[in-house]
Amino acid sequence: MTPTPIRLTLADLEACFEGVIPSIISTADADGLPNISYLSHVALVDDRHVALSNQFFAKTAANIRLNPHAMLLLVDARNSAQYRLELVFAHTLEAGSLFEHVALQIDASSAQVGMAGIMKLRNLDVFRVVSIEAIPSQVLTAELPQSKRNRLIGAARIAEAIAAETDADGIIDAMLEGLRTEFGFEHGLLLQLYEERNQLITIGSMGYVPSGIGSDIPVDEGVIGAAAAGGRLVKLSDMSRIRRFGAAVRGSSADENRTRAIPLPGMADAMSQIAVPLVAAGSVRGVLFLESRDRIAFTSDDEAALSMIARQAAMALALSEKLSLETEPQRSVPAHPATSEKTVQVVHHRFDDSVFIDGDYVIKGVAGRLLASMLEQHQQSGRLEFTNREIRLDAALKLPDFKDNLETRLLLLRRRLEEKRLPIRLTRLGRGRIGLLIEGRLRLSKDVV
Template sequence: MKEIALRLRDMETFFEGIVPSIIATSSANGIPNVSYLSHVVLVDGERVGLSNQFFNTTMANLAENPKAAILLVDGARGGQCRLRAVYEKTVFDGPLFNRVSTQLDATSAQVGMTGIMRLRGVDIFRVVDITIYPSPVAAPIEPVAREPLLEATASLAMTLAHLPAHIDTALDATLEWMRDTLGCDQTVVFLADENSGQLATAGSLGYERSGVGSEIAFGDGVFGSAARERDIVKISDLSRARRYSAAVKASAENENLTRTIAPPMDAETMSQIAVPMISGGHLIGVLGAESRRRLAFTAVQEAALTLAAQHLAGVIALSQALPEDQKPAPSGQPPGKNTHRIEIRYYAFDDSIFIADEYIIKGIAGRLLNHMLRAHVESGRTGFTNRELRLSTSLRLPEFKDNLETRLLLLRRRLADKISPIQLVPTGRGQFSLTFDGQPVFVEETTLDGD
């Protein structure tokens, strides 16, 4: 009979368990033992996992001789597969254990054995040889078609679903997925402020400057157009559009003078794609990617980005809707023994704020930071809550959809991006503290030249 070698990842139908699988082991003295398996799962391209329930003899044999033969049956075509494998370890917890345990519990309940077929562990085997024996009456075995990007996107969705409800971790996980899985040269995520009609850069990877805190108006460029139209915008050749990039680069070099944060931009970009993030009919932001290659983003990648964008939008919307902690905000840590002066300059006409001669941010975010820093200088407090900021009339927050969580997120990430001696650290839901590397001191407000 002809033997056909095949990769584990091409053998999806063999792991469905329609026909029970078998494991054969032998002791050090060569005494064989054969046992039926309830579940065999694919772990990765080289390993399989076996449900361990009643395998006393099997485990005793493996302790003496780690080699095993595993027989799988293709429930769709009737063929058989023999795996020569080596036992590596048994896992007793974690995602793989939980998945197999849940599946075992569900199938046990169907045959009236609830609580009897309990999973002890998942035995991990490294496969060293695969031999396929096609059924003489079935069609030839063909590798199962796979959709790697769909699988990778599903993995991202599960990652986002299990992360704590912190927008920061969800943003970073999505950006890294775009870079590592989709192979995007540059990735960026913007959060939307529908009151002002602006996108604000919340994070990016692959750029010379992160651009965190920079703003793009709805309708401006590829990303702004995606926000205004709430539709995907894709450009596959930007070789003729370089003026905007040059202007952005010039403004980035004079940030302290212009008090304008330049958005992330790569002068060599050839392809761009922008996908709106929408939840409950509301624009949450825009997910963007760029590449130095022409025609870089395929229809499949576009679909993957669309799914990722909507999952991220849902996470952000949920995080903003969850109730805040009701306990008082922790007082945080005092400035400490470092007596170095941290000079703070605030300009009321545009609510811009400088820390240690570095421009940080302006607008409502600048007003928020000024409010908290003055409260600290006057009373020594470091802990604050979203609730108290909303109730403060001096901050003049918009009455409708103030986007306070988004503004504080951008402020926190901007301070971190600037490696500022003053940082904003989350301490609970809707709670945060200021931390200091020195002693903050307000310098008398002055008027800048040209104001």
């Protein structure tokens, strides 16, 4: 009747550490009086140790100092198989990389269940694992899905595609397309961090209609903000029980025109989310965000692969920014005489640099200011070509808070104009050179409210 024991290792229990199904810990005091409680987070330290977050269970913390033996019950998030782990208390962590990783996960997941701040991590107790045993189940636990395609090979292919690109457009497309074809992820965003406004702005989008290009969120908001603020990956693996605040608001154009804000796209019924910081030269440049309707869609292999890809993209984007200031030799650009006699009405609101074309909200902030500036120069001198170098100089003169990321701001502007199918478009004329297309006669007015 007893099944042949299989020697289990902590690596076999990966899906028990997703924080999806609560774990249980039992301890006993010096007299052997037991104490039992649920635990919010159990983290894998190495192949012989686990770390438990113990935010408010003072009794458990006291017991293990009097009697270091503990019993832990873990549940596999994929099939609810139960495991019984005999532990011995080793030491406590109050800082360091693992501590910070767990603290960030706790902040992100507790904020989403309406317990922000309550679950503040104070310390992590590290235990040595003495034995692992599977608990029998009366019903067959579901068969585990087959392991995914080799993530290392996939990551190498995506890195190769990113490295072959020369500009921000190509880099972002190569990354998102690679994540779709190599990894099978279908919904994702790339957000750039604009430090001067403490904002993340969507510059790449996959799988969403509308794309949400140009939407922004404050640093610190949700899993994306947490990944940017902490500079660490944040993951949620089962959102089925997460209380949803502010249910998905699907913004229509009419709303955009009124609020002057582009809604961040999102899946109303996402079960898994992952936010991976883009880090280069020691600083966070943005966040890669992916979501899925599957539970536990992102494994620890995915975490490793996505971290590598995000860093590769961050470096490539930073380099393309620098290279974009070197202008390629001029190409012959066919003149674009106004193809239409229609008037294109553009309004630039100075107070927030928002730009409206024929009554449709386009963008605000620095990108809005850049567009207004190009249109102004066109109105004055008929110019239809600009270089990154001169736009950057112009921006630096007129925008005291302008730092960098010109290339990605122009990209966001270009994609936004395309998505809105507006009669004004930007085109790339080669590295560091931008073309302005206006289908009609421009009438630019400034509202100096």
